[in-house]
Amino acid sequence: NSFLCSDICLSSMKFLLVFDFDHTIVDENSDTWIVRCAPDKKLPSGLRNSYRPGHWTEYMGRVFVYLGDSGVREGDMKRTMTAIPFTAGMVDLLGFIGKNKEFFDCIIVSDSNTVFIDWILKAADFHEVFDEVFTNPASFSSTGYLTVQSFHAHHCPKCPKNLCKRKVLKEFLDKQLERGVSYTQIAYIGDGGNDLCPVMFLKKGDVAMPRHGYTLEKKISQLSQDFCPIECSVLVWSSAVEIMSYLKLLIKEHLK
Numbered sequence: 001n002s003f004l005c006s007d008i009c010l011s012s013m014k015f016l017l018v019f020d021f022d023h024t025i026v027d028e029n030s031d032t033w034i035v036r037c038a039p040d041k042k043l044p045s046g047l048r049n050s051y052r053p054g055h056w057t058e059y060m061g062r063v064f065v066y067l068g069d070s071g072v073r074e075g076d077m078k079r080t081m082t083a084i085p086f087t088a089g090m091v092d093l094l095g096f097i098g099k100n101k102e103f104f105d106c107i108i109v110s111d112s113n114t115v116f117i118d119w120i121l122k123a124a125d126f127h128e129v130f131d132e133v134f135t136n137p138a139s140f141s142s143t144g145y146l147t148v149q150s151f152h153a154h155h156c157p158k159c160p161k162n163l164c165k166r167k168v169l170k171e172f173l174d175k176q177l178e179r180g181v182s183y184t185q186i187a188y189i190g191d192g193g194n195d196l197c198p199v200m201f202l203k204k205g206d207v208a209m210p211r212h213g214y215t216l217e218k219k220i221s222q223l224s225q226d227f228c229p230i231e232c233s234v235l236v237w238s239s240a241v242e243i244m245s246y247l248k249l250l251i252k253e254h255l256k
Contacts (some may be wrong), residue, residue: 014105015250016183017097018169018198020190021110021117021135024211025094027087030116031060037072037080056111057136057150057162068145077146081116082123087211089240091124096244098129103251105183106130107172109165111194113138113148134168158197165198185250188232189243191216202232207246212238 022029035043047066051059067077097104108130110117115138121127138148150162159165169188176182186206188199191214199208199220208230210217217236223229237243 013184013254014181015103015247016173016186017104017106017247018186018188018190019106019108019110019130020165020192020195021108021112023087023191023214024189025087025090025108026120027085027090030081030084030112030120031056031063033084034063034067034077034080034116037067037076039070054160056160057148060113061148064146064148068143073144074140074146078119081119084120086124087240088238089242089244093240093244093247094124094126094129096247098126100247100251101129103254104247105176105181108133108135109168109198110135111151111160111163112136115139115146132172134172136162156197159194163194165194166201169198169201184254187243187246189237193219196220199232200230202230204231206232207235208232209235209237209243209246212236 019025022031035041043063043066047062050062097106106129108117110133113136114133117133117135118127121130121133134151136148136151138146140146152163152167153161154164154167156164156167169186173183173186184205186202187209188195188202188206189209189211190199191211193215195210195216196219199210199216202208208216208220210220220230220234235242235246
């Protein structure tokens with residue numbers, strides 16, 4: 001009986017780390033990085049100009065058709081993608097989290113796709129750091145073309161039509177709660193405009209970690225200037241080592 005109690009106490013003392021992927025874990029946008037595979041490493045202007053705001057996934061579908069038509073194969077794409085650089089300090093941070101999984105649950109919520117994220121994490125041996133990855137499902141067709149689908153449908157007016165990160169986070173937390181897991185604190189690490197919606201869902205004891213100089217940081221400070229600041233605290237970072245220092249403090253406080 002006491003064993004069960006300590007198990008439950010432990011599970012309720014966990015921290016949840018929510019990561020964006022592009023320009024957060026990796027220092028590039030994986031969707032634009034793949035263009036290095038294209039003939040002359042660029043896309044035809046007609047294709048480039050076909051993007052409509054909020055419809056990125058459909059646009060990438062057309063890019064993948066073009067790459068397939070140009071004879072770009074899975075192996076070429078994988079070689080290119082696994083050469084993408086990690087953000088400063090990120091390798092250290094993910095290594096640290098991997099060694100301290102008893103304190104941290106870790107998820108990715110990204111507008112990239114399952115194939116790219118899987119390749120990158122496995123090549124760097126970081127796939128076991130993350131408990132779940134929520135992103136647009138992708139796969140190679142029998143003819144060797146990469147295809148991508150929307151992650152889900154939602155009714156949030158603030159988000160791109162294929163992905164509302166707030167909805168993903170809320171559904172994950174609800175599912176965890178059903179399993180008896182609640183979190184002492186949620187830390188959300190991101191950079192982009194589509195990270196604001198989930199950050200606004202965070203509560204007083206949580207922390208938003210926007211990357212310095214990127215859209216999310218600017219949007220958070222704009223909200224403060226408009227006198228409607230977000231509820232959670234904010235820690236701006238340039239190197240992921242700063243995030244690691246914060247997590248070390250969390251563990252230290254927790255073990256007191």
